[in-house]
Amino acid sequence: MTVTALSPETRPTSTTGTRPTVYRQTTYPAPSGRSRSHAPAQNGPAGTAEPAEPAEPAVVSTARFATPVTGPARVLHQIRTSPGITRSRLHQDLDLSQPTVTRHVAALIDAGLVEQASPAQSSATTVGRPGTTLLPDGRHLTALGAHVGLRSTQLVAVDGSGRPLRSRTLKLPLPDLPPEEALEAVHHGLTSLARGLPDPVGLGVAFSSPVDATGHVSSRAYGWNSVDVAGILGRAAAGSGLPVSLATGVGAMAGSELTSTPLGTADSDIPGGRSTLYVYARELVAHAWIVGDAVHQPFTGVSPAAFTRIAESGSFSVSRNGSGHPLGTTAVLEASRRRGIRVSSVSELVALSSTNPVARELLDERAELLGQIISLAVEVVDPATVVFAGEAFTADPGAVKIIARHLRGDAPRRRLSIQRAGDGILSRAAAVTALHRLWSDPLA
Template identity: 30%
Template sequence: MIKPGPVFTPPQTPAARCLHLVRLNPIITRSELVEATGLSQPTITRATAALLEAGLVQERTDLTRTRGRGRPTVPLEVADSKWILAGIAIGTSRTHIALFDTMGRTLREDDIATPVARLSESDFIEHIMAGVNRLTTGISRTLVSVGVTTSGNVDEDGLVWASNLGWEGVDIAERLRYQFNVPVVVSSAIPAILGSETQSAELDKQENVLVLFADDSTGAALSTEEGVTQLVPLPTISSELLNLKDAASEDNVSTQAVLDALAVDDIHVNTLAEAAEVAEGNETARSILDERARLLASIAADLVVEHNPVTVVLAGSAFIDDPRAAKLFASHIREFIAERGDGADIHALQLRLIPTHQEIVRAIARAVALDPLLRVPLSLQPSSPPAEAPTPRRRASLRG
């Protein structure tokens, strides 16, 4: 079985590096793989033979090239394997489940209602398993792995810690492994946002990119040549308006924290989009939303000064549902970097916004589904599920 982490690391094994390059190049030869990877010809020959046997790549015999008396050159391409890779993106009220083939194409997808606060751990996981079973019904392919993303943090043992979900050390992977008898990887949704980009990057040419996610939970991650790392804890924040002094960022700039701050001033709304609409005619509401944008910029500026990324990616409802937030954030972050960065080139920093929630959800489900394939492709072997799934060991309980 594949260990829970680390996910979204660059391909390390010869087979993984070869598969990565074959996926990026429609047609590639073994000699070109030798040149691109720096590995020896015998190593590439063994790796490609294993990928051919697994059905992950195939030879294009119709494009065979013959040069002199040497052995003919037969190019390789990605094969349409009969494997299925499942990706599950858990949300506070809904969960996105998608099935992908080994070429990364979406076969089927669905959003299911999973109100975490009202479900027991067992009921929640039953919802997830039922959703996967519905999607796989009638597909003549074999499920070989399951990937899961959640809010909060995932420790090195694959346990989930997410305050907005009420989860403290929850081992969601255990039941899924028993049910489907396949490897299961679990990741925070935040590094998965960057994982979706690193999976299509060239080998050994990954630039530092920072993602800041602000929604029902708040977090950041950094991608480098070594892989994607969630940055925990976030820098502390202080705000006279919100009565915060050197406070933890993760919960104090979440959407719920904003809604609670509005309620103190007798502004009662259920969503951030409603709050932004009210703020059009309410200076108090507008000042609270603006303060959140400023605090998020302060957090990001500290991370930029420390890690020097070339790009900052913004994601989450904080930037999507409040039309003014992204522009305010951009203004504040450059101001803060100029103050704290000791001559940092703020003009070279690029800001990029992921414009929709659905785009984020689909990207992270695909990223976590493909991670085992791209990281350890030869470890995925189809197997039949057990006749009866045993009751898993409970590590922790959900609240609710």
């Protein structure tokens, strides 16, 4: 048997925080092993209990983040990213006929994903009769998402338009736990977070290490070797009826860029459309590309050997203690302790760096090595925009300045926009992973 899988800091443009995606079809081998069933046992003729049939594993998919392609999904995307928009503006923005816009809007209203605003609700300036503007709805729906980091996992519950309902941080040290135990804890945490909320319509899990095309994760930092996360989560969600979506975390962060930008407005002055490099650096370091209207989907997601050689060339190469990344938080803090600086977080090290030259020296060295890696990536693909996400950048503004000088110094004629992601990027990555199926096909 096979399980068929239907194969995200952004610039905020609306109150919803995230947006739609499309997916392609991928097929994973059926998960092996039996799953728990809560069905009552039946007695056979001899009075012995017959084993209950195992529940069917959940459908598991790998998210393929891209701008929406179907009419209803495009209309929903535009309403979510431009709350207060009118039907006439939808007609202009999406190049759809007025009858087609009217039909799609009516269907989305019937589905509870869009509401028609009263004049008091709408912030848009409109011409014509009042009450004709549109807002995202979806309050009757819940989606559950997780971003699985090396030692902590961010859990979120959002409604159908991406508005946050609940969140929780789960302390989960992956190197110290068997993969099955860790993933079952993630699933249990999500279902616990959903108690008392409307029935969930989707569950999404993004990993700070790459998820390959077959739904497996191999990570030296995690201590995982080709772990079948699709199979484990499919069994954990067996019998729930909930589809499960998987993503690589930095890819989901890039996907949140697509879900937060109105169609037809992003990088319209750039030949070939949007071109963005996303770089995430905290405990692990990873990158993703937006090319045109989609996030590039690597087959294996393995970091290039050249990146690893650069990362291991500095003072942090022996700081990993078997986990993390040479330029990650653990490595930097261990290097600090070896230099006589006792701090428990990068934020403390940054605060100390204004008076302690050794602290600033360590932070600058990491920024220089990150700059070499990012510069190499930029040279290969030549993006129009680079976005930095994660504590390595948000806690240390000086790091961004060093890397920016590095990039612009290498190619002074390049048109390069450098941005820093805002707070909450992990939660948004988890949310768009959970919602991408709904937003890709809202009337399914």
